Amino acid sequence: MHPYTAPLADIRFVLHEVLDVPALYARLPGSDAATRELIDAVLDEGARFVETVLAPLYQSADAEGCHFDPATGAVTTPKGFKAAYAQWVENGWGGLTAPESAGGQNLPETLGAVIKELVDATNLAWGNYPLLSHGAIEALKHFGSDWQKEVFLNRIVSGEWCATMCLTEPHCGSDLGLLKTRAEPGADGSFAVTGTKIFITGGDHDLTDNIVHLVLARLPDAPAGTKGISLFIVPKRKTGRDGVAGEANAVRCGSIEHKMGIHGSATCVMNFDGAQGWLLGEPHRGLMAMFAMMNSARLGVGLQGLGLMDRAYRCALAYSKERLQMRALGGPKFPEKPADPILVHPDVRRMLLTCKALSEGSRALALHGASLLDVIERSSDAAERKQADELLSFLTPIIKACLTEWAVEGTYHALQCFGGHGYIREQGMEQLARDARITTIYEGTTGIxxxxxxxxxxxxxxxxxxxxxxxxxxxxxxxxxxxxxxxxxxxxxxxxxxxxxxxxxxxxxxxxxxxxxxxxxxxxxxxxxxxxxxxxxxxxxxxxxxxxxxxxxxxxxxxxxxxxxxxxxxxxxxxxxxxxxxxxxxxxxxxxxxx
Structure with a gap:
């Protein structure tokens, strides 16, 4: 597979000129530290991390996959993932946009979105683990009590713990009104959560010793349908108000899925058998808190599509400049060579330009969406916040669905540029195509x-x-x-x-x-x-x-x-x-x- 070089020139063009985020940050309270110089420094360091740490693991992790021990329910990630996560934590990437009160750096979401694109372009499966943690940070930030923020939010921000989002059940996909998982109140203020969740990304792994599951469930007095759903914090290890992670909780991975792609990302069946949990937010208002996670994740998945599409394009472009096949229809372009590079052929250019047009245009769209998040979170003007929220609400399904569908199209075209070599595993193009396919499905299908x-x-x-x-x-x-x-x-x-x-x-x-x-x-x-x-x-x-x-x-x-x-x-x-x-x-x- 061709080495990955982050497209920093185009990213800087979009950030600094098309969107002029330095001017935006200068007027948003709490964002003035994000100067152009700081932005560029973060981009350079982010590019170095993904190019040298994550990219080399992409193909090997796909071949190895995750390992599941049926006797213990433990999941082990591919070789190199745990060490890469340790470097991620050490460098503070997980807390890049998190509030300073939780130990984060409080940098704008637009900058976090760029880093996410780079991560997913180089190693989508690895990037799924911090993706869910980012969503949990949003839910806890807005709906967590003071002690929940102290115990759970701070540790997720630091990277000490990871998080998941547990919605789907075997009989209940997008129709959450059919949800059956239940939560019984206990004398100590906790709840016993019982049920089975499927398709849980990062449900178990060895990156951290505790995993914070955010689980949708029904209380005994819950009304029917979606109005009766609550959200619970259910840690892998029992964790109370004192913040001590104790014995194993009654939550266990029952199996992992064998998937078309993202083999390094553990997709788990999770069984909750009276597991200790804590109510997050108000009773029967769980969807409000969950959508804080889902909206974050949907924008994040759109960025996954962008990253995959851009990387596929760059691989295909490099190959098209190297691969010699036939002569240009208008006559030899490189007469000193035995044949012309395939870049001279109109149909190859059609495929490459489609990838380029969709990926570069999508970058501006996605980063605009992220900049709206910054306005919503930081602007002191209520009218500006309201308008940004209305616009982002409208754009979110477009970003999630179109960027992922275009990623499928883009990786297809890029693979096609390689001809038969694209179908061969060593080139890495078929992996990009396989990985892209899931992005149109999880966090809400294109139809949804x-x-x-x-x-x-x-x-x-x-x-x-x-x-x-x-x-x-x-x-x-x-x-x-x-x-x-x-x-x-x-x-x-x-x-x-x-x-x-x-x-x-x-x-x-x-x-x-x-x-x-x-x-x-x-x-x-x-x-x-x-x-x-x-x-x-x-x-x-x-x-x-x-x-x-x-x-x-x-x-x-x-x-x-x-x-x-x-x-x-x-x-x-x-x-x-x-x-x-x-x-x-x-x-x-x-x-x-x-x-």
Whole structure:
């Protein structure tokens, strides 16, 4: 596999110029320490860590996988994972964005998102362990009591302990209203949690000696459905208010899954047999706290897709410059060689440019989402916080679903550039493709994200988040009206935004007559939205590059990639619109017996 080099030039371009996060941090309370110099220093050190520590473990961990001992329920991670985690903890990476009161560094989430991209690009399976800890930090930060923060939050921030998120049950996937795990109150204020959870990432491992499980369960007086779910802290080792991790709790890994990819990430069946737990937040309000974890995780999984897509592209690009096959159709480009590099061939360029356009555009979108988190958490302006929250709520399903689906497409194209060699394990491309596939499933499938976007985040809110996004597009297009150099992007972007608004209104009208129209339109609407949003970020990237002190080659690369995106990828919206407008009838007419 080609060595990984972090794409710091493009990351810095997005952070410092497209988003201008130094200016954002300068005005957000508690963020002024994150100067451009500090940001660059963190990026350099993060790149060094992933390139030298995580990247070398990627293929070996996939071949080895995790080990499960049925006699004890213990899980051992692949060789090198524990040592890498120790270095992660020693360098303070786990607490990068955590509050100082919990022992963290209180740096902005945007910077944490960049580090996450680099981690997942180099070793997705390893990156899953700190991913869940980050989500637990969010839940405990907002809903934990003082003693819970002291005992659990601080140790997760320090990296001494890891965490998990335990939602799914054998009979209960995305429909949490069917959840059966129960929690019985005890005399000491704790609860006895009993039930089985499946697909639990990092349910057991050897990276830390205690694991904090955040478990959804029902109290005895819980009402039916999702309104009767509470959230509990259930540590692997019994841990009380004194903070002492004592004997083993009644929670055990029953087995680990044998998966298509991410073999180094332990995916566990977890059995809770009257395990000691502590209520997190209010009774029957567990989903509110859990969604603090899930929203964090969904943005994190979008970054996983970005990391995999970008790494696959860079591997394929390097190979396409080296691999000699045939001659260019217009005549030899390298006559001194026995054949031309495959980079000269239009179809190889089509695949590479698709990867490049989707990954670089996605980086701007994802980091914008992370910057909205910073505004929500830190701004002193209530109106600004509210608007950022509404916009991020709208963008989250787009980031999670589109970036992961594009990762599947991108890793597919990158593998294809290798031809038969891409199908061979030693190149590492098939691993990237296998790993990317799970990202469209966990933390809410693409279908779930699509329903969330259209039904909840658009129709139920009267399109509040969409209005904010459309305002951004209109303001940008208006500001660039006289910029003739940008006309080829501004005009189609303005048209796409107008069509997006009209399409949304039409879906709403049809849904009022037939609710099935929402489900029938949702996935196409998700992709339609994603392509328009990415068009905005590409147009804005070209404008930013033109205005900056960049070499001509950099500006040309941005412009030509944007041109490819607008001419070859953005037109996909037309197909999605046609599918939406065809209605629900062609999906629902066929009787079940006729399938």
């Amino acid at each position: 994200q699509a329903i969330d976007l259209l039904a909840r985040k658009t129709l139920q809110t009267q399109g509040m988040g969409l209005k904010h996004m459309l305002t951004m597009i209109v303001e940008f297009c208006t500001a660039q009206t006289r910029n003739t150099a940008l006309a080829e992007f501004v005009a189609p972007l303005a048209k796409a935004a107008q069509d997006w608004q009209q399409l949304t209104l039409e879906i709403g009208r049809r849904a009022g007559q037939n609710p099935e129209e929402i489900g029938a339109a949702s996935v196409d609407y998700l992709f339609y939205s994603g392509y328009v949003v990415l068009a905005y970020w590409w147009a804005r990237s070209v404008a930013t590059a033109d205005a900056g002190a960049h070499p001509d080659a950099f500006k040309t690369a941005k412009r030509e990639t944007a041109r490819f995106y607008f001419q070859r990828i953005l037109p996909r919206t037309q197909t999605h619109a046609a599918a939406i407008l065809s209605g629900a009838g062609n999906l629902m007419a066929l009787e079940a017996e006729a399938f």
